[in-house]
Amino acid sequence: MLTYIIRRIVSLIPVLIGVSIIVFMFIHLIPGDPVLAILGERAAVENVERVRKQMGLDKPIWEQYFLYVGKVVQGDFGRSIRSNTPVMDEIRAKLPATAELALWAMIFAVLIGVPAGIISAARRNSVFDTLAMFVALIGVSMPVFWLGLMLAFVFSVWLGWLPFSGRLDPTITLVPHTGFMVLDSLIDGNWKALSNSLSHLILPSLALATIPLAIIARMTRSSLLEELTQDYIRTAKSKGLAERTVLFRHALKNAFLPVVTTIGLQVGALLSGAILTETIFSWPGIGRWLYGAIGARDYPIVQGVALLITFIYVSVNLLVDISYAFLDPRIRYQ
């Protein structure tokens, strides 16, 4: 098992080097002089030189790359061009908001998607199955930002039940411990902040959850259906086991492997979906920050956030692979 884990981690090294090269090259993909692209054509010469030096663009390209990687490994993602604050500090301040949003979205997606998939497979071709799979197909076909907007219109503009933007009403004070507002308000026993932060979370996390939810439900169903056609299921049934036992004790265990992979892959969808969802709901996380940085051509932020999201994505996939080996012993020995 340990050798398997080590082998998987080692195989990631070339991928991570490649990712770092692509993120580094980003600034050189910009047509023309990147410094002029950032500051505008009519920027003062001394400003141009300052930014060029600050970004290390006056050095040969291979030296720039090694300097860049050396800094990134130490957690230095450079400084924002607009505010001159270290990108890493801002990420640390903004990541909890995105993590909280993505976590709730994932909880929704798994808690609704997996049972829906199981029921659909167990009651194949029933009204529930047809309806659930139709809704799931609509779910994967919908732009997540559009669903967010329509939800916001119905529940906040029209009905006025839920807030449209932000994480917490400005009138409510909350001491940050973890940066996760629901957790922070629980720690302090601040019930007003708890209900307020939850009400802010519902719409954006539901919008963000839709696509992963639909994909997880479809995957659970098809994986379980495939498992139910296997010979050992027929054996179990012919032994006279209850249908419930066959479904939950036999089929589900094996059907779960592809579902776990799918759930892991959805982390990428959640993080890039967060860019759109946070923009719509004015959610103060790294997604909206990235969106603002692209508009302002604040490239060190774009690079830093892209690198961070990709790193999280790659790590989660690694964890999924390892958990897969835990669940299925055959994989370890390949």
Next chain:
Amino acid sequence: MAELVPPDATTLEFKYSFFRQAVRRMWSYRSARIGFFVILFFVLVAICVPIFWPYDAKSDSNLPEKLQPPSWAHPFGTDQLGRDVLRRVAHGAPISLQVGLTAVALGLAVGSVLGMIAGFLRGWVDSVIMRLMDILLAFPATLLAIGIVAARGPGLGNTMIAIGIVSIPGYARIARSMVLSLREREFVSAAQAIGASSFRVLFRHILPNGLSPLVVQATLNIATAVLEAAALGFLGLGAQPPQPEWGAMLSDSYKFLTVGAWWPVLFPGLAIMLTVLGFNLLGDGLRDALDPRMLVTTKRF
């Protein structure tokens, strides 16, 4: 001709090519038929609208009639500049279909050629190509597309390129495994034995026999491409206003939701959803119809 052999199951099987069988089988799925007609509808709109209902986005503005709710004169209402939403949604069809098809064509062409080369040559070429694909796959797709457009500059052209690049690894992997599974087959050895060049073996013998997973992937990929193009348009990175691209229309109008104007947001979004749904339905149907396991079951019964 004195004696006619009555057609039985076995002769029927060989009468039609694999693809004709697959199309027939696909046509038997109601969902695939619905998908086909939805796509057909949008294709017809995309072809007819520029001819019969021309539109100049640059000069279109009618401020006195801004943000009118749906009515007989404007079935989809008007937006913040008084532009007819129905007309703009209709003119968004050719843009979205063009982006989807071009991006998929780019990804399919580059990805499958790379994958086929990797699978056919093996060795270090295979390693280099597939490691590169792994690196591209390490990025979440939408993020990579956003990054490419952010670097190259906003616009429809760069949107198509970015979405195309993002889809390359998927095709490369499918094409590679397709070549790996077919290269040891007898018809390939036969072609090589009569002196066919590698190029000919790959593109005339292997490719036609392993096309179906690529076709399925491409169909489903058009759906994702349309969605990603809309997302880029919404973020201001894709089509630029006043172009009537659906994502860009949403980003233009969504600020007016707070004053109750839902129609300039609802209809472009519905158009995106229906188009994507159409390609997803057709792609799912194609996948089921082209699945070789389905072929076995239809032969057996």
